[in-house]
Amino acid sequence: MDAAEFRRRGKEMVDLIADYLENIEQRPVYPDVEPGYLRSLIPEEAPEEPDTYEDVVKDIERVIMPGVTHWHSPYFYAYFPTANSFPAMLADMLSGAIGCIGFSWGTASEATLVALLAARSRAVRMILASDPQRPETGITSKLVAYSSDQAHCSVERAGMIAGVRMKKIPTEQSDKYAVQGETLRRMIQEDKAAGLIPFYFCATLGTTPSCAFDHITELGPICNAEKIWMHIDAAYAGSSFICPEFRPLLNGIEFADSFNFNPHKWLLVNFDCSTMWVRKRSDLIGAFKMDPLYLKHDHQESGRYFYTDNSLFRSLKMWFVFRMYGLKGLQDYIRKHVELAKEFESLVRADQRFEISADVVLGLVCFRLKGSNEVNETLLKRINNGRKIHLVPCQLSGQFVLRFAVCARTTESRHIREAWRLITQLAEEVMQELPH
Amino acid sequence: MDAAEFRRRGKEMVDLIADYLENIEQRPVYPDVEPGYLRSLIPEEAPEEPDTYEDVVKDIERVIMPGVTHWHSPYFYAYFPTANSFPAMLADMLSGAIGCIGFSWGTASEATLVALLAARSRAVRMILASDPQRPETGITSKLVAYSSDQAHCSVERAGMIAGVRMKKIPTEQSDKYAVQGETLRRMIQEDKAAGLIPFYFCATLGTTPSCAFDHITELGPICNAEKIWMHIDAAYAGSSFICPEFRPLLNGIEFADSFNFNPHKWLLVNFDCSTMWVRKRSDLIGAFKMDPLYLKHDHQESGRYFYTDNSLFRSLKMWFVFRMYGLKGLQDYIRKHVELAKEFESLVRADQRFEISADVVLGLVCFRLKGSNEVNETLLKRINNGRKIHLVPCQLSGQFVLRFAVCARTTESRHIREAWRLITQLAEEVMQELPH
Helix, strand or coil: CCHHHHHHHHHHHHHHHHHHHHCHHHCCCCCCCCCCHHHHCCCCCCCCCCCCHHHHHHHHHHHHHHHCCCCCCCCECCCCCCCCCHHHHHHHHHHHHHCCCCCCCCCHHHHHHHHHHHHHHHHHHHHHHHCCCCCHHHHHCCEEEEEECCCCHHHHHHHHHHCCEEEEECCCHHHCCCCCHHHHHHHHHHHHHCCCEEEEEEEEECCCCCCCECCHHHHHHHHHHCCCEEEEECCCHHHHHHCHHHHHHHCCHHHCCEEEECHHHHCCCCCCCCEEEECCHHHHHHHHCCCCHHHCCCCCCCCHHHHCCCHHHHCHHHHHHHHHHHHHHHHHHHHHHHHHHHHHHHHHHCCCCEEECCCCCCCEEEEEECCCHHHHHHHHHHHHHHCCCECEEEEECCEEEEEEECCCCCCCHHHHHHHHHHHHHHHHHHHHHCCC | CCHHHHHHHHHHHHHHHHHHHHCHHHCCCCCCCCCCHHHHCCCCCCCCCCCCHHHHHHHHHHHHHHHCCCCCCCCECCCCCCCCCHHHHHHHHHHHHHCCCCCCCCCHHHHHHHHHHHHHHHHHHHHHHHCCCCCHHHHHCCEEEEEECCCCHHHHHHHHHHCCEEEEECCCHHHCCCCCHHHHHHHHHHHHHCCCEEEEEEEEECCCCCCCECCHHHHHHHHHHCCCEEEEECCCHHHHHHCHHHHHHHCCHHHCCEEEECHHHHCCCCCCCCEEEECCHHHHHHHHCCCCHHHCCCCCCCCHHHHHCCHHHHCHHHHHHHHHHHHHHHHHHHHHHHHHHHHHHHHHHCCCCEEECCCCCCCEEEEEECCCHHHHHHHHHHHHHHCCCECEEEEECCEEEEEEECCCCCCCHHHHHHHHHHHHHHHHHHHHHCCC
16 A cells, blocks of 8 residues: 555544444443454465455444444443543554654563563562462572673563563674573573572574664573473564565474564554463463453453454554555565665675674674774764764674664655765764774 | 534645645755754643634644655655555544554553663662672562552563563452552562562552552652662553643652653544653663664654654644644533433432442442342443443452542533433343342
């Protein structure tokens, strides 16, 4: 769907929404369906080829509306109000289009935390089962969690929130910044010898600094043997696994207790959209169970409110995207970004003044001017001050590195070449001014 | 703005969005403004009378766009991608209109948790300042937090997440289900005598079961004297404080360390929109500080990413609503809902078979058939099975009570009367069938 079609479809959608709200009181306010009713109405898998938009729209009444509790019906008197107004909807359309994201608190960060809390609760439960007299606070104070020193900062914050030790596992350039099995095994042994209780490991597939992949085929069996919860944060890289050629990056997933990726990063679904899979549902539910009377209802299965209740509406956008692009369209999109990154990598490699700082696996290129950190910091500042292109840095083995991530849906080869032209032009200036 | 105008404005907005995205690469990708640039461009206060929609739209380019980092520009290569596609935007328009909410994990729940974590970090810091040798885990295991037995279940969950004791303070019907100063004082003394460290109290203004208001004028000074963090959860009732006649319900706010309410509940701003105020910003920042290189930039003031970064875009809807309704329009809206609740209360009071179970202060009426819990449970089941109106129950002093909350923007007196007609008709049936 291009902008021209969006103009047409968007206007139809505005009318559909106005019709819905003008006639909402004619609808039964509360759905007459059983949990799981959706399963028989939709296919098991996303379509290979795109569906037509007409089919998707037809399914709004056939598939979606039968499951809706109409919170904006004047006959809805439950809970407390949830707001809805025309100006707010207009503004939401605009902020969806601008689509900036919230940095430090959202989505994958929550998944990391939720997994950590479930792991903490499971660990405490297991220890109490064998030693019922032990005070719970005494257990918590001995727990220790692990993640790579390349992991996202939200992993460390999850440890702070849960009030447990979080140790960073060192990585090396020679190991491509991936956590090695041997390093984790050694840390576990040392911590156990010191009386601590290892209980959680957050592996990353596609780290933020350099898109490194922890060796989960090695790490998984260690975690399983030690009864350590292995959570996998694949926030960015997860989308690429829809392409068979990138699927091997996911090998070892069979050892994971939980897995998360963000379709809002690289799968064409607007912010926010983060999916989490948990091996054993009861581990999650047990950690958060709450049953006040105002949340009880006939179909209640303990805990299903926690994640599932608003998934139908919030996942509409995923459903539209899967159907309108089809698996093939989504794969093409991922592949194109990876190709653009490879094109940028070639440009960097062809220029003797620059070096590549980490393997280019997906859509991220880490590169720098051969020379001091200062010269690279100055280069980045010039690039961003120009306001034509925008990059952020990372640190790898003490070096200040520039990250070039292919981000926009509309990025083409000409943008990559133009970006490189600007970067080399500014590099020229910087190198003339500064020793390097 | 009515549905007819929304049809027109919505279509204009679709074109505005398509124009924006088609021409995005012409814009500087990164903003050239200083933090705080907005302050001089917008008035200090929301307008009394509504602005015109034309003025609001003009301000998109004047006020908003200069501060935008254009994540969807093909010249954006920072961080990782954030997705954006036309089908997802269409779906988002629809889910915004359907506007169901996520129950147990959002918004006010996060504010409660964030305040609790900041309080925990402050408490640990204070104790370590006077006793630097004390191990931190030894402190955490002694901390104790409090909330009303009427508080939302998310308060209890916040305690579970943070790994601290959370005690429920008992309330009484005779005190209108509000926490009394004397009760809190006694619990604090007992806990201190037992070697525990009281550090956090979550007061509720407008509880979920009955819209009760904790006595913060009494509770606040106790908390301040004991260095206990007082957080106020006014998720629902907070919106009403824009009316002078409801402002006294907020008396005692001067003792609070943090305060939260959800404009997405009762202030016409679509889900999700939750606002949190903190007395001392550094308490919050100190508890969550993270500084990875990829989040650093020139204007960085430690921690500002945590809450502020995406507020500009996510708050667009609040801005549209304040301007299009004006303070008067919003006050009228709140008052109308309260009047409708009073109208329903009168209908209940005029019927000898029913009783009112809690004071009607705002838009919630708690009522029941005089008689057994069973007869009321049956009545509620009949009401909801009819699918014409939807209510949820609560428990007050062991009694099963029906909650009638005025929720929808479009609810009118005729809907209230129709709802009452249905309720009494079903009550008639139930009372004929069951002993009561």
